[in-house]
Amino acid sequence: MREVIQKYGIQHVWHFTEKSNCRSIRENGGLCSLRELRQRGVTEFIPGGNEWSHDADRYKDVDQYIHLAFLDNHPMLYCIKREGRIKEPVWLQIDSSILFEENVFFTNKVSNANDAILLSSEEARQAIDFEVLFARTDWTDPDIKARRKAAMKSEILYPKFIHISKIKGWKDG
Template sequence: MPEIDPLRRIPFLYHFTDRRNLQLIRDMGGLFPLAELEARGVKIPAPGSDEGSRLVDRRRNLHRYVHLCFKSNHPMEYVARQEGRIEDSIFLQVHASVIHWDGVLFVPGMANTSGITFHTIEEAREMVDYEVLYTRTNWSDPQIQRRLQAAEKYEILVPRAIPLDLIRNLSNG
C-alpha cells in the first residue's frame, strides 16, 4: 500500500496582515513578495514588519518570498500587534497546494533568525510536527506546549505571488 504524503495533512497555510492591507491585496491580485512590491513602487498601507526586520530580510534575500505560517497565530504577528504596526490582524487562509510550487522552502522557525536553516519541501516532510499542529493533544503537558510553540514559528517561503483564487477568506476581510 503506498504511503500517504504527510503534507496532505496541512489544510491551509496562513499569511497574517493588517486589514488595512486587504484592498491593496485585492487590487494587486494576490500576495506578492516584498521585493516585487518594492520594484513596482507599491507602498504597503500597514507593514507588519519593522524597518530593521525588512533590512535583515533584504540582506538575506528573504524579501523575495511570500512568508506563510502553519497556524492562525504566529509570534511575529503578536509582536507586530503589541508594537502597533498591526491594528486589526487577519490570517489569510492560503491553499496548501502552494507547498508544491518550485522553489518553496520550509524554515523550522522564524526565517530571519540568525543561524536558522532552510529546507526543501521534500526535507520538510520529515521535519514538520504534524501531531502537535493537527491533532488533539494534552495541551497541559509542558513538552506538548514546547513542541507547539516551536511549530507555531515554522514558516513556508513562497518565491512568487500567490493569486487571489488561492486565498480562501479574503472576501471576508
C-alpha cells in the same frame, strides 16, 4: 510534503496582514513579497515587520518570499500587535495546493533568524514537528507545550507572488 498534507488534512495555510492592505492585494491581483512590492513601486501598504526585520529579511534573502504559516496563530502576529504595527490584523486563508509548487521553501523557525535555513519539502517533513501542530496532544504537558511553541514559529516561504485565486477567504486576527 504531500504525505503530510494528506495525513493531517491540511486544506489551507495562512498569511496575516493589516486589513487595509486587502485593497492593495485586490488591486495587485494577489499577495506580493516585500521585494515584489518594492519592484512594482507599491508604497501604500502597512508592513507587519519593522525596519530591523526588513533588514534581516534582505540580509537572509527572504524578502523575495511571501511568509506564510501553517496555523492562523503564528507568534509573530502577537509581537506585531503588541508593538502596534498592525491595528486591524486579518488572516488570509491560502489554498494548500501552493505547497506543491516549485521554489517553495520552509523553515522550522522564524525565517530571518540567524540560524534559520531554507528547507525543501522533504527536509521540512523531517524538521517541522507537524504532529504537535495538527494532531491531538496534551498541550498542558510541558514538553509538548515547548515542542508546540517551537513548531508554531515554522514558516512557509512562497516566491514573489500568490495569485488572488489562491486566496480562499479571510478572518479577523
